[in-house]
Amino acid sequence: MENNERAMSRSRFPDGFRILKGNQEYVTYIEHSSLRVWYSEVPWHYESHCHSAVEIIMPVRGEVIYTVADFSYRVQADEVLIIPPGWTHSLTMHEGSVRYLLLFEPDNIFSMRDMQLIEGLLHIPIYLSEQPEVQKSIRALLMQIVTCYEKKEFMWNSICYSYLLQVYAMLGRLNMARELRRGDAQPAKTDPELMDSARLYIDQNYMRDISLDDVSAFTGFSKCYFSRIFKQQFGISFSDYLRQKRVSMAADLLIHSHQTIQDISASTGFGSIATFNRVFKEARSCTPSRYREIYGDLPK
Secondary structure, eight states, X not given: OHXXXXXXXXXXXXXXXEEEETTEEEEXXXXXXXXXXXXXXSOEEEEEEBOSSEEEXXXXXXXXXXXXXXXXXXXXXXXXXXXXXXXXXXXXEOTTXXXXXXXXXXXHHHTSGGGGGGHHHHTSOEEEOSOXXXXXXXXXXXXXXXXXXXXXXXXXHHHHHHHHHHHHHHHHHHHHHHHHHOOOSSOGGGHHXXXXXXXXXXXXXXXXXXXXXXXXXXXXXXXXXXXXXXXXXXXXXXXXXXXXXXXHHHHHHHHHOOOOHHXXXXXXXXXXXXXXXXXXXXXXXXXXXXXXXXXXXXXX
């Protein structure tokens, strides 16, 4: 028992604990509930972790920076990011930003029969950033959850889940409408397989000077169609994916190798040191050399 307690780190919040064992977080909930809401206006960095809960971030001022697997999202005050269970992620919020963070256990929703119709949406991050009306509607439902959670009136947990059901129903209908509007001849069932192949192609060729033309030609789709379907499936544009892949690999080399920064820049597909420094600083909030100073684990 004592060893188990030592293995777990506890972080105290006003209404309970978040418990970490390694990078696995065990979310605790208030009695008779399976949902939590946290409000914060304090600058904060939470290291990489994963959990069985769905996590929804809703900034109300400024932005919150999320890294999910190898991808970064700068979630703004009118946007929403939904992270499904099991995805490793970290978050950073700087001075002046304010956010709500919702965590809930998804079994009651995901097990409903018609959720099978949108199963693909349930297991990938959903970033609502370019659809103002949809974002507005979904944020309104999420704020209803916040209000209900804060009041904690009788049966509040079930009422909160009723709003979550509306959120997922709205997302499902939006996805179906997109499918019906598609005028392309390629059958939809081939898209996930081809997009997975496209992502693998990028992962294997990020160090080369590859372009949207190269990857769309690899799939056999037009550039416009490929761009739309890639972002729909992965929640991120092709150019952002490629950039973040290169930054992620460069960060790993900065920490775990003796290569010079110039060699790392060249080996991860950046055209020049100037571009490498600029893009890396935008993604990681510090220069490559400073990143190596902070996180490098090799003997000096």
